[in-house]
Amino acid sequence: MLKGTLQTIILKLLEDNGRMYGYEITQKVKEVSAGEVMLTEGALYPALHKLEGEGLLQTTSEIVDGRARKYYSLTPQGGKAVTSKMEEARAFIEQLQNLLDLKPAIK
Amino acid sequence: MKLTYQQDAAVREYLNRYIKYNEVKAEMYDHVMTALEHTPEDSVYGEAMNTVMNDIGGIKGLKAIQRSAKRTVIKAMVKQYLQSGKLVLSSFWMLPVICITGLAYFILPTGQPFMELFGIPFMGYLTGSGVRLWQKATRGYTEGSVVTAAFDTVVPFIQFLPVTILLIPKMMFFSFELPFPPVVFVSIIFLCLLHVATAIKFSSTQFDKANGLVA
Incomplete structure (x- = not known):
């Protein structure tokens, strides 16, 4: 995975799903990428904490099955960041396509 | 798989040994338990736990998560x-x-x-x-x-x-x-x-x- 894309993925998933907890995020990434992208928890949680520290995410806790589950969701600031991060990702992919002369694969 | 009382206690004890902060402990406990619960019923606890811990990055991963928190x-x-x-x-x-x-x-x-x-x-x-x-x-x-x-x-x-x-x-x-x-x-x-x-x-x-x- 390219550096910096993890944050974009997290922000986009939270925009689409409202609120999610750590394990749910890893499973969603696995599901959407059909198992091609494996998001390790060792990378996910520090990224979540970093985004939380930057004020882009907020957390709430709920007791589920007798244990505390921490849900992450976007703050208003995080909502704005999704748009700019998605734009950055789009521009980067376009540049990469131009540089490597990639053509869409025909199946 | 459904964990026995002893296995649940073992997970808690393992996390207690390496994680100092309550918030991180609670989050990791929920993560590990959810991951174990999603493994097939006939899984062996030790192997399932190893897989979950490897995904986290082992003790080093736990400590990195704690540092970031x-x-x-x-x-x-x-x-x-x-x-x-x-x-x-x-x-x-x-x-x-x-x-x-x-x-x-x-x-x-x-x-x-x-x-x-x-x-x-x-x-x-x-x-x-x-x-x-x-x-x-x-x-x-x-x-x-x-x-x-x-x-x-x-x-x-x-x-x-x-x-x-x-x-x-x-x-x-x-x-x-x-x-x-x-x-x-x-x-x-x-x-x-x-x-x-x-x-x-x-x-x-x-x-x-x-x-x-x-x-």
Whole structure:
């Protein structure tokens, strides 16, 4: 995975799903990428904490099955960041396509 | 797979051994348990646990997660502390601040410009920010939010920051007299300790109870 894309993925998933907890995020990434992208928890949680520290995410806790589950969701600031991060990702992919002369694969 | 009581206890014990902070412990406990519950019924506990722990990155991964959570809290608390500077004026109406300031006015000897200029506002600031941190910390733990929950090591550090920066080097390295009489200095330290101890005890208990970590 390219550096910096993890944050974009997290922000986009939270925009689409409202609120999610750590394990749910890893499973969603696995599901959407059909198992091609494996998001390790060792990378996910520090990224979540970093985004939380930057004020882009907020957390709430709920007791589920007798244990505390921490849900992450976007703050208003995080909502704005999704748009700019998605734009950055789009521009980067376009540049990469131009540089490597990639053509869409025909199946 | 469904875990037995012993296996559940083993997971808790493993996390307790490597994770210091309640928030991280609770989050990792939920993660590990959810991951184990999603493994097939006929899985062997030891193997399933190894797979889950490998995904986390083992002990090194757990410690990295803990460090990142701590960094987040330190950042948030420092920000909060600096922001509380803006709230100093609004803090002055608080009863403890009024009492401390009033007391200081009568106790402090007159004629020392440093004291008159900085002494009383400093004590007001210390008390005001202490009260606010205490409120934030207790509220944070009760709600179970990482950002507003003050970790045991972060609160004392921040609480003592003014004392550390202003008073201790002055005592140790300069022959100047303390800006406050010793009795006031001791009172300030006592006040800090009281805030910190109350915050940690009350908030940790609330957090543990909320998360079923204690009966």
